[in-house]
Amino acid sequence: MIFCRPIELSKIAKDTKFIQRNRQLSVIKFLEILFAEPGNIAKKSLTELCLGLSHVGVTMSKQGFDKKFNENSVAFLKAVFLALFTIQMKLSIDKTTINSTIDFNTVRILDGTSIKLTKKLQFFYPGTVDAGAKCQIEFDYLTGRFIYMEIQAGKAGDSASGIKRLESLQKNDLILQDLGYFQYKIFEKVDGKQAFYVSRAPADTMFYVDHPNPRYHKDGKIMKMYAYERLYLEEELKTMKRGTIREYPKVYLGKQAKYPTRLVIYRMTHEQEQRQEERIKRRGQTKPGKIKKKSYDVSSISVYVTNLPQKVPAEEVPQLYRYRWQVELVFKSWKSDMEVDFYRNMKKERWECHFYAELILLLLSLLITYQLRVYFKEERDIILSEQITMCEVSKRIWKIWQARDQLEWENLINELIKGLARLGRKNIKKIKPRTDQQQK
Template sequence: MLFISSVDCLLFCHPKELTAIARETKFIQRERKLDMNTFLHLLFDQPGAVAGCSLTHLCAKLAKRNRTLSKQALDKRFNKNAVQFLEQIFLRLFDSQFQMAFSKLPIATTHPFRSMRILDGSSIKLPDALHTMFPGTTGGGVKCQLEFDYLTGKFYYVELQPGKAGDSPSGLSRLESVQKDDLLLQDLGYFKCDLFRKIEKKEAFYVSRARADTMFYVNSSHPRYHKNGELMKKYAHIRLYLEEEVQTMKPGESKEFPRVYIGKHERMPARLVIYRMTAEEQKRQEFRIKRRKQTKPGIIKQKVKDLSSLSLYVTNLPTDIPASEICTLYRYRWQIELLFKSWKSDLGVAPHRNMKLERWMCHLYAELIIFLLSVLLTYQVRHYFWREKQLILSERIAIREVSERVWKLVQARASPKWKELMDELLHILASNGRKNVRGSGPISWLT
């Protein structure tokens, strides 16, 4: 099984490399009571333990490994050097994945995309004591910007920022790694004409939700010209009123405008697809709007409420890709929400108690490392199960099972025990990991 050997090469760093990183970051424990391997075991043996357990509980865990340490001594080990040590491990792993070839999940699309990159941000509530370093909209908070490839599970972009930071700058920052024939799926937070132009310049594609208050224009059927024959810009386009379009559409119907111009002044050309939701979909959308009003500051515009039954998609995909396929492609964006849900709920990244900044940062980078390795291995296992057994594997179940075994897999690498652990994992997933697919959806596009 090739996917096993490929991820085995990535799993964590070689012991010599870990020692080198520890020296570079000056993370060298002078006392034998808490050497590097014991410290890593404490972080990775149980996801979320560093933030979820008290210092007394963590000391008890060390005692089981014949390491006696007081609460105060353990608390001192969570320092800036420890944070830098874990940060460098994550960055080395993040860079290593780009050098490796992973199997791609087969998706039956009209165009053979090189990757299907999904970008989104998710906020984590922090104790008020950390508000100074990571200010959120209310109290302390940190936001993780993440872009991953749905076809392979690779992470293309990761950024940690204060909880109150906007999404738009990250949408531009991550464009450095975009290549030809990449497909970028993103939500309203990254809706920006400059970003779309730069994606097109790289010969890549995008599908993005559009705001309900966006001004769209189409070519005028009766343009006016100057006496010299030059087109009058003022009369070249006419406004497209979505309120009128929704009246002509049936629930569940899609309508396409092959060429529209976005913005009153920018007039950026794009392709617009309008989808009118079914009664059930609209009900869920109205619930999201109501929830957003309760959780986020600001006033929701009346136009947003009036057009709540419409989903607006702008794209630069070629016209040979039908409008219905564009709507379905965008539904894959939800996959990153599943990843964030796994990270928060199953891996326990959200802190449970007050703690100093360095301890929480150690916890965060440890969870990022576990998260990266778990997603990479999960997506390779998903490909294996579909190819060999025609079984659609649940991402959440797989990520949870993999994350609980990451440290054991690290310890067993390059030994016969590795194969035993992988066989055990595959057996559990084959028995209990099937995805519960309700009705038709994007997952049915698997070839």
């Protein structure tokens, strides 16, 4: 397992010149300051951090310790992350099972999360408002593996990352993506690699179907203006009952591109529609730009495009897409439990050390959590709460990483398993039957 397999820290430290620039501070002491407590170097002042060092036998002034956060320290932590990333990609890991017609190789979920920063970092990380960074992360829902990571300026868009991450796409992978990555080019590349996608479609997407009464030129070629007929979502929802699904096996995306895909429309229940309208309202309050009127007009339907074959029932498409919300739980845990978005008035190199430390923490916590999830389901028939598990794992990462004795390692893991067996069960809400009013 990745959390008990050593990596060559001394070699990484030499290669990145960490040792050369940090002679007073050993690699292990530096890592302990970073990982003994999530968010440590961002939450605590330099005075508090220096006091922590004195407890482990290292005496250093605030100015001296601040200098330890330099470009070599950042390069060292980045290299550690890349080493762990490479190792976990090669591990043989048991997969969790999902309800699906196709046995997917991976279920890849990509999303970006914004991290607010102090204004002094605006030159390096310009945000939409003041300073900010954005982290793009893609992981496999079946194993918990990291597949792609990119750190960007806060004002950067998502679409470029949507293309870049496809370099590692393999046959029979399934990608689940939100509106920020909606591009015809992505769908074409996924098709080309014999993989699958399920994507939400923006409200203003133009859909076309084959014209019911096409007209032809004398030479037999179809007239362009009579080849397709516009499909209006606003009209579709008027004829759909709440809680029902409608499918079009073949539609064409875009007025110019006319990219062929499969369309699945879900008409929300009354409660779901109210929640969706609240989300749209909040988005209008927190994000720049004006919400389009059509977003409100079709707020009661969820629109999905996919290249899944017809043997996959239309009802399964929204069910598969729901797994995408797992990334929201991952980011919530990363921010609230590991405190990656905690910031103070600190220099760029110190923040980047904080970021890469928390990124390493996320990678390890996510991977261990998903292995524990499989164990609890198979051995104890318990469904774990991923968020509770990630929180408990992240608190123990430093002790687990340090453990080299088999007995010590087993004791730490057994202690974690006992705690999760008592408190880590997922609270699964039962689906209430719909009322007649909701079905209208």
